[in-house]
Amino acid sequence: KLYEEYFHLNSIENDFLPVFRKYYASEELRTCKECGTVMEQDPRFV
Secondary structure, eight states, X not given: XXXXXXXXXXXHHHHHHHHHHHHHHOTTTTBOTTTOOBOOXXXXXX
């Protein structure tokens, strides 16, 4: 598991996007703490 965030979901169409953007904008969040592999950014969320 690379990242986990708990949040109140009111609208799946609106509430996921800020979380996805936060995750994909952060190399730290996309980096495995055990091996250092970095997950690629998804251009849809950057």
